[in-house]
Amino acid sequence: MEESCTLSRAATACIAERQDSILTTGKSRSRIHCTTDSLAGSVSQRACVFCGARVVLNPVTDAVHLVHGPIGCATYTMDIRGSLSSGSELFRTSFSTDMKEKDVIFGGEKKLAACIDEIVEKYHPPAIFVYATCVSGMIGDDIIAVCKAASARHNTEVIPVESSGFISGNKVVGYRAAAEALLTLIRPKEGEIVEKTRKVNFLGEYNLAGEMWLTRRYLAEMGIEINVAFTGDSTVAALKRAPSACLNLVQCTGSMHWVATNLERSFGTPYMDVNFFGPENTAESLRKIAAFYEDPAISARAEALIAREMSRIRPEIEKYRSKLRGKRAAIYLGGAYKAIAIIRQLRGLGMEIVLSGTQTGNADEYENMSRILSEGTIIIDDANPAELEKFLIEKHVDVMIGGVKERFLAYKLGIGFVDHNHDRKDGLAGFDGAVRFAREVYVTTCSPVWKSLRTPAPGGTIHGQ
Amino acid sequence: MLECVPEGKIEHTTGKINPAKTCQPIGAMYASLGIHGCLPHSHGSQGCCAYHRMHLTRHFRDQVLASSSSFTEGASVFGGASNLKTSIKNIFKIYNPDIIAIHTTCLSETIGDDVPNIIKQSEIPEGKVVIHTNTPSYVGSHITGFSNMCKSMVAYLAEAQGETKKEQVNVLPGFVNPGDMREIRRIVTALGIKLVMFPDTSGVLDAPLTSKYQMFPEGGATVAEIRDSGNSEVTLALGAFASNAAADLLQEKCGVTGIPLKLPIGLKATDDFIMALKDWFGVEIPKEIAIERGQVIDTLIDTHFHYQGKTVAVFGDPDHVIAMTEFAITMGMVPKYVLTGTPGKEFEATITKMLGDAGITGSKVKAEGDLFELHEWIREEKVDLMIGTTYGKYIARKEDIPLVRFGFPILDRAVHPLMPVVGYRGCLRLIEQISNALLERRDRDALDEDFELVL
Ligand code: SF4
Numbered sequence: 001m002e003e004s005c006t007l008s009r010a011a012t013a014c015i016a017e018r019q020d021s022i023l024t025t026g027k028s029r030s031r032i033h034c035t036t037d038s039l040a041g042s043v044s045q046r047a048c049v050f051c052g053a054r055v056v057l058n059p060v061t062d063a064v065h066l067v068h069g070p071i072g073c074a075t076y077t078m079d080i081r082g083s084l085s086s087g088s089e090l091f092r093t094s095f096s097t098d099m100k101e102k103d104v105i106f107g108g109e110k111k112l113a114a115c116i117d118e119i120v121e122k123y124h125p126p127a128i129f130v131y132a133t134c135v136s137g138m139i140g141d142d143i144i145a146v147c148k149a150a151s152a153r154h155n156t157e158v159i160p161v162e163s164s165g166f167i168s169g170n171k172v173v174g175y176r177a178a179a180e181a182l183l184t185l186i187r188p189k190e191g192e193i194v195e196k197t198r199k200v201n202f203l204g205e206y207n208l209a210g211e212m213w214l215t216r217r218y219l220a221e222m223g224i225e226i227n228v229a230f231t232g233d234s235t236v237a238a239l240k241r242a243p244s245a246c247l248n249l250v251q252c253t254g255s256m257h258w259v260a261t262n263l264e265r266s267f268g269t270p271y272m273d274v275n276f277f278g279p280e281n282t283a284e285s286l287r288k289i290a291a292f293y294e295d296p297a298i299s300a301r302a303e304a305l306i307a308r309e310m311s312r313i314r315p316e317i318e319k320y321r322s323k324l325r326g327k328r329a330a331i332y333l334g335g336a337y338k339a340i341a342i343i344r345q346l347r348g349l350g351m352e353i354v355l356s357g358t359q360t361g362n363a364d365e366y367e368n369m370s371r372i373l374s375e376g377t378i379i380i381d382d383a384n385p386a387e388l389e390k391f392l393i394e395k396h397v398d399v400m401i402g403g404v405k406e407r408f409l410a411y412k413l414g415i416g417f418v419d420h421n422h423d424r425k426d427g428l429a430g431f432d433g434a435v436r437f438a439r440e441v442y443v444t445t446c447s448p449v450w451k452s453l454r455t456p457a458p459g460g461t462i463h464g465q
Numbered sequence: 466m467l468e469c470v471p472e473g474k475i476e477h478t479t480g481k482i483n484p485a486k487t488c489q490p491i492g493a494m495y496a497s498l499g500i501h502g503c504l505p506h507s508h509g510s511q512g513c514c515a516y517h518r519m520h521l522t523r524h525f526r527d528q529v530l531a532s533s534s535s536f537t538e539g540a541s542v543f544g545g546a547s548n549l550k551t552s553i554k555n556i557f558k559i560y561n562p563d564i565i566a567i568h569t570t571c572l573s574e575t576i577g578d579d580v581p582n583i584i585k586q587s588e589i590p591e592g593k594v595v596i597h598t599n600t601p602s603y604v605g606s607h608i609t610g611f612s613n614m615c616k617s618m619v620a621y622l623a624e625a626q627g628e629t630k631k632e633q634v635n636v637l638p639g640f641v642n643p644g645d646m647r648e649i650r651r652i653v654t655a656l657g658i659k660l661v662m663f664p665d666t667s668g669v670l671d672a673p674l675t676s677k678y679q680m681f682p683e684g685g686a687t688v689a690e691i692r693d694s695g696n697s698e699v700t701l702a703l704g705a706f707a708s709n710a711a712a713d714l715l716q717e718k719c720g721v722t723g724i725p726l727k728l729p730i731g732l733k734a735t736d737d738f739i740m741a742l743k744d745w746f747g748v749e750i751p752k753e754i755a756i757e758r759g760q761v762i763d764t765l766i767d768t769h770f771h772y773q774g775k776t777v778a779v780f781g782d783p784d785h786v787i788a789m790t791e792f793a794i795t796m797g798m799v800p801k802y803v804l805t806g807t808p809g810k811e812f813e814a815t816i817t818k819m820l821g822d823a824g825i826t827g828s829k830v831k832a833e834g835d836l837f838e839l840h841e842w843i844r845e846e847k848v849d850l851m852i853g854t855t856y857g858k859y860i861a862r863k864e865d866i867p868l869v870r871f872g873f874p875i876l877d878r879a880v881h882p883l884m885p886v887v888g889y890r891g892c893l894r895l896i897e898q899i900s901n902a903l904l905e906r907r908d909r910d911a912l913d914e915d916f917e918l919v920l
């Protein structure tokens with residue numbers, strides 16, 4: 001493959017201001033520059049505050065999600081996550097106040113109130129989340145007051161989500177807004193006593209491609225029941241029972257640590273980090289959960305399950321490892337917890353990781369990441385496509401793990417691609433997910449189509465050259 | 466979404482439920498991609514830009530690059546001027562495009578940033594160009610944004626050098642796929658007429674994979690070509706909603722005659738397009754094109770009994786829906802529900818007239834509607850077929866109606882951006898899709914004793 005790059009090869013970053021956001025492991029001990037705003041004019045792969053809030057709350061299946069703003073924000077987030085539901089499908093319906101010029105000039109509060117009234121009448125939802133967007137935030141609509149009044153009027157939960165896009169360029173701020181909304185929802189009424197149970201909550205699990213159901217089966221086999229997931233396949237009623245759990249498992253730490261610490265403070269529920277991406281992580285997490293119960297029977301069942309599943313998947317993974325050994329991989333994802341898990345998984349497949357980056361990682365997470373990566377690996381925060389392109393070429397990458405915006409960049413460079421974002425159609429969590437992930441990596445890395453790319457066209461030239 | 470329409474009779478008067486449109490900036494971004502060497506720039510916060518890129522990427526299955534002013538709170542309070550100036554500087558430094566096409570978003574519009582002034586104060590390297598358009602998302606739809614950016618191309622770039630015009634045609638293709646733009650170019654070229662087409666996303670969003678990465682692929686109308694559009698004799702504006710504004714401005718600014726036409730989708734609209742070219746330039750219709758037309762007629766006759774008399778719901782962008790409705794009538798189908806999310810009374814008037822001329826009564830037509838309404842109509846009385854975007858798939862599933870995917874966006878099927886629906890070849894493709902959807906349906910519904918090899 002021809003090596004061409006729009007950037008100078010000598011420089012590490014393509015623009016001086018970005019230099020500190022890119023590290024090479026081993027060479028320096030300097031800390032990475034991260035969690036700041038993106039550079040104006042860069043083609044950032046990041047999204048916005050609204051996006052962060054929306055993805056966290058969207059899987060609440062029987063709630064109405066009403067986006068208060070012009071139409072775009074609602075259209076782009078219509079049925080956006082592959083979160084599956086075992087009951088209501090109402091969350092997939094897209095509601096927007098469809099703000100018009102008139103609303104921007106005179107304020108959109110009346111329209112918002114009217115929309116809420118109509119929605120209540122039509123759907124009688126147990127809760128309505130009202131999302132603020134750039135415009136409603138900018139013109140100063142008091143969505144808190146509108147929600148409060150509507151709540152009283154209809155005797156139902158109408159919860160404001162303060163997710164105006166301009167508050168920050170970072171999705172994490174949106175996670176916080178969603179967390180606040182969830183905490184409002186689950187706050188027990190005055191005088192109400194919450195009875196503790198032996199169940200666990202599963203935070204930061206969105207049931208993409210049914211992944212939560214898989215974990216639930218594992219836990220059930222160990223004798224542990226999931227109380228409610230935040231927020232995959234959850235309902236308003238189930239979320240309200242959250243304080244009754246004896247333990248909170250936190251998977252996507254970026255989006256849910258805040259909730260977990262709050263639940264600990266308000267209800268005394270302890271939490272632990274878990275991770276079900278990759279067989280080792282899954283096994284470790286199951287053991288940790290079992291240990292919490294201090295019940296030998298639970299631990300024994302966990303060990304039996306792990307032993308059985310591991311021996312079941314080992315030969316399958318081995319099959320793919322033999323094909324993938326020595327291949328070079330790049331990772332660019334939203335959050336660091338997943339990136340770290342995937343580094344481990346790819347290693348398990350005998351692959352080398354040459355680039356790892358995230359949109360929203362923090363300094364500690366990058367520190368952890370650099371510790372487990374081998375020397376010479378590039379770590380990058382808030383990359384733009386020009387930088388990704390440069391490193392993908394320089395590092396001779398064979399496969400990239402990323403999200404929708406990275407897919408075609410990889411393809412254009414003749415590199416395989418696996419989507420580990422919201423778009424995944426097959427669950428990649430747990431033991432079964434590990435096999436599926438290995439298969440996906442194999443399929444794209446070793447696809448016969450790459451051969452056609454390298455075959456000269458009739459006449460000896462490649463079209464377009 | 467499967468339960469989008471609740472039981473019982475319901476009023477739906479405010480807000481949108483399952484929108485059939487989206488916001489202006491994405492249309493502007495798409496149009497900008499049709500200029501060679503252009504980096505679209507979104508003046509606002511990052512989220513919008515990310516959403517627009519993601520949406521376009523999903524439809525076209527290709528890289529969509531665009532930069533953002535990355536507004537945060539500071540910019541929202543003090544205005545976005547410094548963000549935009551820094552952006553322009555950074556973009557030329559990092560990506561070195563020929564041209565930056567800026568569009569605003571809700572946020573910068575609400576703040577009231579004076580973009581042309583900011584551009585004037587920015588450092589623009591020698592030989593490079595920066596253009597802009599205003600795309601407040603609370604007005605119109607993505608089609609309005611597309612139209613606004615096309616108009617800005619004319620406003621910033623088109624120039625008339627003297628009175629004499631060149632024997633060439635400007636084609637404004639409307640918000641169609643790169644495959645369609647490629648096909649329009651092929652037809653005009655086959656007629657032996659020189660053309661300037663803008664925007665032109667062919668070669669940008671359907672670029673061949675050469676194993677060599679290009680930030681700015683070879684396609685797109687060059688700045689020089691768009692400048693030259695002021696010297697053409699005539700402009701064909703395809704699709705009133707997307708193209709008329711730019712054609713009108715070309716006429717006003719450079720004295721180029723504008724001819725408004727439908728998108729050349731379907732037999733009659735394609736005929737009109739070709740006849741407009743023939744009449745103006747006095748060219749002969751080449752055999753190649755005559756054969757293609759003959760094949761459409763032949764196919765229509767071979768297949769008419771598959772679809773004749775079937776009721777159909779057509780929804781999507783106004784120019785698409787107008788042309789498709791006309792074709793459906795030509796095919797003998799009955800457009801029962803016709804809906805677009807984009808506002809505009811002309812839409813309803815055009816469709817109503819078309820239906821009236823064909824003697825079709827009892828249809829429902831609506832501009833600025835949403836899919837909730839469409840679903841409600843369908844629930845009251847079903848149709849045999851739906852033709853529209855991916856968003857219709859929930860209704861199609863719930864009501865068990867075949868859906869032919871057509872328009873923008875199509876997020877769940879492959880290869881469509883390369884397969885034209887315009888021109889006579891496009892007619893064949895539409896007839897194929899419509900016939901096959903109905904035949905497929907028949908096979909699926911047939912009882913064992915009715916199931917046959919030949920249909
Ligand atoms: S904030 Fe406005 S411009 Fe941005 S996505 Fe939403 S509607 Fe579109």
